[in-house]
Amino acid sequence: MADILEELEKRRDAARAGGGAARIAAQHARGKLTARERIEILLDPGSFEEFDMFVEHRSSDFSTDKNRIPGDGVVTGWGTINGRMAYVYAKDFTVLGGSTSETHAQKICKIMDMAMQNGAPVIGLFDSGGARIQEGVAALAGFGEIFKRNVLASGVVPQISVIMGPCAGGDVYSPALTDFVFMVQGTSYMFITGPDVTRTVTHEDVTPEELGGSLVHTTRSSVADGAYENDIVCLEEIRRLYDFLPLNNRAPTPAWPVEDDPRREELSLDTLVPDSANQPYDMMELIRKVSDEADFFEVAAKFAPNIITGFGRIEGATVGFVANQPMALAGVLDSDASRKAARFVRFCDCFNIPMVTFVDVPGFMPGTAQEHGGIIKHGAKLLFAYAEATVPKVTVITRKAYGGAYDVMASKHMRADVNYAWPSAQIAVMGPKGAVEIIFKKEGPDAIPGRMKEYEDRFLNPFVAASRGYIDDVIRPHSTRWRLARALRMLKNKQVAQIWKKHDNIPL
Ligand code: HXC
Numbered sequence: 001m002a003d004i005l006e007e008l009e010k011r012r013d014a015a016r017a018g019g020g021a022a023r024i025a026a027q028h029a030r031g032k033l034t035a036r037e038r039i040e041i042l043l044d045p046g047s048f049e050e051f052d053m054f055v056e057h058r059s060s061d062f063s064t065d066k067n068r069i070p071g072d073g074v075v076t077g078w079g080t081i082n083g084r085m086a087y088v089y090a091k092d093f094t095v096l097g098g099s100t101s102e103t104h105a106q107k108i109c110k111i112m113d114m115a116m117q118n119g120a121p122v123i124g125l126f127d128s129g130g131a132r133i134q135e136g137v138a139a140l141a142g143f144g145e146i147f148k149r150n151v152l153a154s155g156v157v158p159q160i161s162v163i164m165g166p167c168a169g170g171d172v173y174s175p176a177l178t179d180f181v182f183m184v185q186g187t188s189y190m191f192i193t194g195p196d197v198t199r200t201v202t203h204e205d206v207t208p209e210e211l212g213g214s215l216v217h218t219t220r221s222s223v224a225d226g227a228y229e230n231d232i233v234c235l236e237e238i239r240r241l242y243d244f245l246p247l248n249n250r251a252p253t254p255a256w257p258v259e260d261d262p263r264r265e266e267l268s269l270d271t272l273v274p275d276s277a278n279q280p281y282d283m284m285e286l287i288r289k290v291s292d293e294a295d296f297f298e299v300a301a302k303f304a305p306n307i308i309t310g311f312g313r314i315e316g317a318t319v320g321f322v323a324n325q326p327m328a329l330a331g332v333l334d335s336d337a338s339r340k341a342a343r344f345v346r347f348c349d350c351f352n353i354p355m356v357t358f359v360d361v362p363g364f365m366p367g368t369a370q371e372h373g374g375i376i377k378h379g380a381k382l383l384f385a386y387a388e389a390t391v392p393k394v395t396v397i398t399r400k401a402y403g404g405a406y407d408v409m410a411s412k413h414m415r416a417d418v419n420y421a422w423p424s425a426q427i428a429v430m431g432p433k434g435a436v437e438i439i440f441k442k443e444g445p446d447a448i449p450g451r452m453k454e455y456e457d458r459f460l461n462p463f464v465a466a467s468r469g470y471i472d473d474v475i476r477p478h479s480t481r482w483r484l485a486r487a488l489r490m491l492k493n494k495q496v497a498q499i500w501k502k503h504d505n506i507p508l
Contacts, residue, residue: 011054011070012053014070015053015054015069015070015071016036016053018034018035018036018069018071018092018094018095019069019092019094019095019096023093023094023095024094027093027094030187031186031187031230031231032093032127032164032184032187032231033231033232034092034094035074035075035090035091035092035093035125035127036075036092037231038090038125038164038231038235039075039077039079039088039090041231041232041235041236042079042081042086042235042238042239043079043081043086043088044079044080044081044082044083047079047080048077048078048079048088049077049078049079050075050076050077051076051077051107051110051111052071052076052107052110053070053071053075054070054071055070055071055072055103055106056068056069056072056103057072057101057102057103057132057135058103059101059102059132059134059138061134061135061136062134064134064135067096069095071092071095072095072101072104072107073091073092073095073096073097073098073099073100073104073128074090074091074092074098074100074104074107074108075089075090075092076088076090076107076108076110076111077089077111078114078120081239082243084120084242084247084254085118085120085247086120086122086123087111087112087114087115087120087121087122087123088111088122088123088124088125089107089108089111089122089123089124089125090125090127091124091125091126091127091128091165091171092127093127093128093165097128097129098126098127098128098129098165098171099128099129099131099132099133099139100128100130100131100132100139100142100143100170100171101132101135101138101139102135102138102139102141102142104132104142105139105141105142105143105145105146106145108124108146109145109146109149112146112149112150112153113149115153115157116149116152116153116156119156119157119247119248119250119251120157120247121158121159121160121242121245121247121248122157122158122159122160122178123159123160123161123162123238123242124159124160124161124162124174124175124178125162125164126161126162126163126164126165126167126171126175127163127164127165127166127167127188128165128168128171129166129167129168129169129171130167130168130169130170130171130172131143131169140170143170143173143174146170146174147170147173147174147177150174150177150178151177154177154178154179154350155249155350155351156248156249157247157248157249158179158245158247158248158351159177159178159179160178160179160180160182160238160241160242161174161175161178161180161181161182162181162183162184162234162238163175163181163182163183163184163188163189163224164183164184164187164188164231164234165187165188165189166188166189166194166208167188167189167190167191168190168191168192168193168194169192169193172190172191172192172223173192175190176223179347180225180299181217181223181224181225182224182226182227182228182234182237182238183214183217183218183224183226183227183228184214184227184229184230184231185213185214185215185227185228185229185230186209186213186214186229187230187231188214189208189209189211189212190212190217190223190224191208191211191212194208194211195207195208195211198211214227215227218300218301218302218303219302220303222300222304222336222339225299225300226298226299226300226301226302237297240297241297241311243256244297244311244313244318245311245318245351246318246351246352246353248351249350249351249352252352253317253318253351253352253353253354254317254318255315255316255317255318256313256316257316258292258313259293260292260293262314262315262481262485263481263482263485264481265478265479265481265482266289266477266478266480266481267478268285268289268478269286269289269478269480270476270477270478272285272286272398272477273360273398273399273422273424273477277426277431277460278330280326280327280330281326281327282325282326282327283308283323283324283325283326283327283331283360284296284308284325286323286358286480287308287310287312287321287323287358288312289480289481290312290314290356290481290484291312291313291314291321292312292313292314292315292316295312295313296311296312296321297311297312298310300340300344303336303340304334304336304337304339304340305325305327305328306324306325306328306329306330306332306333306334306337307322307323307324307325307331307333307337307340307341308321308322308323308324308325309321309322309340311353314356314481314484314485314488315485315488315489317354318353318354319354319355319356319484319488320344320345320347320348320353320354320355320356321355321356321357321358322341322344322345322355322356322357322358322409322410323357323358323360324358324359324361324409326360326399329365330362331360331361331362331400332361332362332363332364332365333361333363333364333365333379333382333405333408333409334364334370335365335373335374335375335378335379336378338375338378338379338381338382338408339378339381339382341385342381342382342384342385342506345382345385345386345389346385346389348389348391349385349388349389349390349391352391353391354391354392354393354394354488354491355389355391355392355393355394355410356394356395356396356484356488357386357394357395357396357409357416358395358396358398359395359396359397359398359400359401359406359409359410360397360398360399360400360401361400361401361402361405361406361409362400362402362405362431363402363403363404363405363430363431364379364403364404364405377507379404379408380507381506381507381508382408383407383408383414384504384506384507385506386410386414386415386416387414387415388504389415390415390494390496390498391494392417392487392488392492392494393410393414393415393416393417393418394416394418394419394420394487394488394491395409395411395416395418395419395420396420396421396422396475396480396484397419397420397421397422397425397427397462397471398422398424398425398477399424399425399426400426400431401425401426401427401428402427402428402429402430402431403428403429403430406427406428411470412470412471413470417487417491417494418487418490418491419470419471419472420471420472420473420474420475420480420483420487421462421465421466421471421473421474421475422462422474422475422476422477422480423461423462423474423476424477425462425465425471425474426459426460426461426462427459427461427462427464427465427470427471428459428460432452432455432456432459432460433448433452435455435459436451436455439451462474
C-alpha cells in the first residue's frame with residue numbers, strides 16, 4: 001500500500017509541476033501566476049476539488065507522444081467562493097501554451113455539464129494559444145463541443161471568462177459566448193489571429209497590445225467588461241462580482257446580511273440635480289447613495305461611459321442598475337450605450353435580478369456617424385431588452401426623459417412595474433429650444449423666447465406624465481433608497497404570464 005500511495009503522490013506531483021520549473025519561472029517573470037496559483041486566489045482556501053489531473057492527450061502526430069503532461073494543460077474542478085459553489089477551469093500556459101487538445105476540451109466539457117446539471121456558475125481562466133495545432137480537426141472538434149455547451153449553458157448558469165495571458169482562436173471565441181469577460185492589464189491579449197498573421201494578411205504592423213490588449217477591448221471593441229492591474233486584483237474582483245450573482249436561473253438572488261438601514265435618507269440628493277438643465281452631475285453618486293454600504297460593481301465602466309451598468313444591493317439583495325450618466329455626452333443614448341445596456345438588461349432578466357433604472361437622457365444621439373453606424377438597430381436592442389424583461393423593474397426619472405429615449409429607458413410602456421420621478425423631472429418629446437423652433441417656426445425668431453417659456457411651463461415637469469399614470473408618484477430625492485426598497489419588496493413575488501413562443505428575435 002505504501003508503494004501505491006507513493007506512486008499516487010509521484011503522479012500528483014508530476015501533474016502539479018505542469019510544464020516544469022523553467023516554464024513556471026518564465027510565467028512568473030512575465031508577471032503572471034500559474035493556473036493553480038490563480039485557482040487558489042479565486043476560491044476559498046482549501047475548497048478546491050480537482051478532477052482529471054491524470055488525463056493525457058492521445059495524439060502522436062508531430063512527435064507529440066513525446067510530450068504528454070498529466071492534466072494536458074488545463075486544471076479543472078470545483079470549489080467555493082465565500083461558501084457558494086463554483087466550477088472552475090484554468091488553462092496552464094506552461095503546457096504547450098495552454099492550447100486546447102481533444103482531451104483538454106473534454107475536461108472542460110465535463111465541468112460545464114456538471115455546472116448545468118447541478119446549477120452553479122462556470123469560471124474559466126484563460127491563458128492559451130487556441131486549438132492545439134498538432135491535433136488538427138480533433139482540437140477543432142473539442143472547441144466545437146465547448147462552444148455548444150457555452151450556448152446551452154447561456155441563461156442557465158452564469159459564465160465568467162477571465163483572460164490572463166495571450167489568447168487566440170477558440171480561446172477568445174468561447175469567452176465571447178459567456179456572460180462576462182475580464183482581462184489583466186499588460187499581460188493579457190485577445191485576438192482571433194495574432195500580430196504575425198495580421199502582418200501577412202493585411203500588412204498591418206501591430207503589437208499584441210495594439211491588436212488586442214485590455215485597453216482596446218474595454219474601451220473600443222467592448223469585448224471585455226473590465227480590466228485590472230494584475231492577476232491578484234483581477235481574481236479578487238471576480239470574487240466580489242460572484243457575490244452579486246445567483247448560482248443559476250432558478251436560484252434566488254443572493255442576499256447578504258446588511259447593517260445599512262433601508263430607510264436611510266440622503267438629504268444631499270435633494271440638491272444633486274443642478275438648477276441649470278445643461279449642467280452635468282454625477283449619476284454614480286445617486287447609485288452609491290441608494291445602494292447598501294455604497295457597494296457597487298460596475299460592468300463595462302470604460303465603454304460607453306454615457307450609460308452606467310452594474311450591480312449593487314438594496315436590503316442585502318442584488319439589484320442591477322442601469323443609469324444615464326450626465327457627466328459623459330450629457331447621458332445621450334448612442335449605439336454603444338444602447339448595446340451595452342441591452343446586454344446587461346438581458347443578463348439581469350436571465351437570472352431574475354431585479355432592475356433599477358435611473359433616467360436623465362436628452363434623447364438619441366443625432367448625426368451621420370450614428371445613423372450610418374446603425375443606431376436605429378442598436379437603439380432597438382435596448383428597447384427590446386427592456387420590453388421583454390419580466391424581472392421586477394423600477395424606474396426613477398431624475399431630470400430629462402426626452403423623446404424615444406423616454407420610452408426606451410424602462411418607461412411604463414416597456415412594462416416597468418413602478419415608475420417614479422423626482423420633482424426636477426422633465427418629460428417631453430424634445431428639449432424646449434428644438435421643440436419651439438419646429439412648432440413655432442412661422443412666428444419668427446422674436447417669438448421664440450416667449451414660446452420657450454410656455455413650453456417649459458407646460459412640459460418640463462413630471463406632472464403631465466403623472467396625471468396620466470405613466471409616473472406612479474413624484475418622490476422626494478432624499479427618500480429614493482427607501483422608496484426603491486419598498487417597491488422591490490412589493491415586487492418580490494412578481495409572476496408574468498408569457499405568450500408561447502420558441503424564442504424572440506432581438507435585432508442583432
Ligand atoms: C500548440 C502552441 C499553440 C497552439 C502556442 N503553443 N500556441 N502549441 N498549439 N495553438 C506553444 C508554442 O509552440 C510554445 O511551445 C509555447 O506554446 C509558448 O508559445 P510562444 O509562442 O512561445 O509564446 P508567446 O510568444 O507568448 O505567444 C503566445 C501566442 C502564440 C500569442 C498565443 O503562441 C500564438 O500566436 N499561438 C498560436 C495562436 C493561434 O493561431 N492558434 C490557433 C487558433 S485557431 P514551446 O515548446 O516552443 O515553448 C483556433 C480554432 C478554433 O483556435 C475555432 C475558432 C472559431
